[in-house]
Amino acid sequence: MIDRNNRYDGFSTTENMTADKIADFLDSLSMRIRRDTFVVLDNASVHRCKLMKELRPIWEKRGLFIFFLPPYSPHLNIAETLWRILKGKWLRPVDYFSTDSLLYATNRALAAIGSELNINFAHAA
Numbered sequence: 001m002i003d004r005n006n007r008y009d010g011f012s013t014t015e016n017m018t019a020d021k022i023a024d025f026l027d028s029l030s031m032r033i034r035r036d037t038f039v040v041l042d043n044a045s046v047h048r049c050k051l052m053k054e055l056r057p058i059w060e061k062r063g064l065f066i067f068f069l070p071p072y073s074p075h076l077n078i079a080e081t082l083w084r085i086l087k088g089k090w091l092r093p094v095d096y097f098s099t100d101s102l103l104y105a106t107n108r109a110l111a112a113i114g115s116e117l118n119i120n121f122a123h124a125a
Helices: 019-031 048-062 078-090 099-112
Strands: 037-041 062-066
Touching: 019 037, 019 048, 048 062, 062 099, 078 099
Parallel strands: 037 062
Antiparallel strands: none
16 A cells, blocks of 8 residues: 555565455554554455455444545556556566566565655656
8 A cells, every 4th residue: 555645555475465465454554553544445356355344344443444446447546556657667677587586676666665766646647
């Protein structure tokens, strides 16, 4: 996840992204927040599954609210801008030589967001 102030919080994996992984991440986030927080998600099936629906009331009691984008609206999802810039500018062709090198380079770039790497979301679309 990223906000318009280049604050990134997330995780990387070489495994398939599952609802369990996303729910674990959001659950952990809900325990750390200090004020009402809104998370914008697209309509991927892992975001709309039974587990997420069951956990949503718990998260809302903790101040974490889920907002879904309208279908077919990637232009409204700033995370899509992050991935486009990550793949198009921050990762080098050599980073794709192996899964390990790609994971390392991705994590290196994501860790630098907000300090060495920034996105101007007003002009990134």
